[in-house]
Amino acid sequence: MPRLSEVIAALETLWPAERAESWDAVGTVTGDPGQEVTRVLFAVDPVQEVVDEAVRLGADLLVTHHPLYLRGTTTVAAGTPKGRVVHTLIKNDVALHVAHTNADKADPGVSDALAGALDLRVTGPLVPDPDDPAGRRGLGRICELDHPLTVRELAERAAQRLPATAQGIRVAGDPDAVVRRVAVSGGSGDSLFDRVRAAGVDAFLTADLRHHPASEFAASVGERPLALIDAAHWATEWPWCELAAAELDQISDRHGWGLRVHVSTTVTDPWTAHAASPVTTSPMGAPN
Numbered sequence: 001m002p003r004l005s006e007v008i009a010a011l012e013t014l015w016p017a018e019r020a021e022s023w024d025a026v027g028t029v030t031g032d033p034g035q036e037v038t039r040v041l042f043a044v045d046p047v048q049e050v051v052d053e054a055v056r057l058g059a060d061l062l063v064t065h066h067p068l069y070l071r072g073t074t075t076v077a078a079g080t081p082k083g084r085v086v087h088t089l090i091k092n093d094v095a096l097h098v099a100h101t102n103a104d105k106a107d108p109g110v111s112d113a114l115a116g117a118l119d120l121r122v123t124g125p126l127v128p129d130p131d132d133p134a135g136r137r138g139l140g141r142i143c144e145l146d147h148p149l150t151v152r153e154l155a156e157r158a159a160q161r162l163p164a165t166a167q168g169i170r171v172a173g174d175p176d177a178v179v180r181r182v183a184v185s186g187g188s189g190d191s192l193f194d195r196v197r198a199a200g201v202d203a204f205l206t207a208d209l210r211h212h213p214a215s216e217f218a219a220s221v222g223e224r225p226l227a228l229i230d231a232a233h234w235a236t237e238w239p240w241c242e243l244a245a246a247e248l249d250q251i252s253d254r255h256g257w258g259l260r261v262h263v264s265t266t267v268t269d270p271w272t273a274h275a276a277s278p279v280t281t282s283p284m285g286a287p288n
């Protein structure tokens with residue numbers, strides 16, 4: 001049975017902390033390096049529901065993509081939501097470890113898992129990591145479709161293959177345009193618009209797109225149609241949990257650790273309901 005320090009060392013080989021962005025907060029948040037680990041849970045968000053799931057499961061280690069604290073704090077009192085998370089973790093001997101932008105940039109990383117869930121063939125990173133001579137690590141991925149799809153068909157595939165959320169999938173641009181090459185980026189992707197434009201793809205699938213960046217992006221591409229496909233942030237990153245769990249399973253087998261590795265089934269997308277507008281040809285919803 002491995003110690004926490006041994007399991008963390010293995011996770012660090014997959015997602016070295018020094019590859020995280022300078023503003024990020026990755027690594028071990030709670031846990032005694034000497035404690036034994038038998039059961040591990042992977043999740044996107046270190047929120048109370050997920051920590052409760054870890055306790056119910058009997059997990060000794062929770063690995064999340066998002067940090068618990070991105071900035072400093074002066075309190076972990078249980079009267080605050082994050083303090084309560086810390087209390088629950090420590091009282092139940094559950095270690096918390098975070099792999100965020102270091103997992104985004106990894107090979108394979110968060111966007112490889114997203115591409116895999118959508119059956120897209122990855123040809124390379126959207127923003128290559130200059131420290132990777134092989135050119136495989138970096139943010140986002142550029143992908144090819146073996147069989148071209150319309151934007152609408154690709155959005156429908158995303159709706160079917162990604163975990164269900166209230167938001168579903170939104171499309172900007174011509175739904176009937178044909179997609180042969182697509183850029184994907186798990187999580188908030190609107191900081192990557194310049195790279196997407198330069199990549200010469202037909203569509204960009206990501207999350208958290210806002211009105212002004214999206215409409216400016218659509219306006220700035222001139223003659224070349226480029227569609228945006230916007231999924232829920234949590235749904236675009238969840239496939240990484242399955243990928244990461246499979247990677248740790250392999251490591252456990254190699255070392256004979258016998259770890260039980262699980263993926264969280266708790267939906268932590270903050271949006272809980274969606275009311276579709278009535279179908280009408282009038283933009284203001286008045287009957288025609």
Ligand SMILES: [Zn+2]
Pocket residue numbers: 066186187188233237
């Ligand atoms: Zn994220």
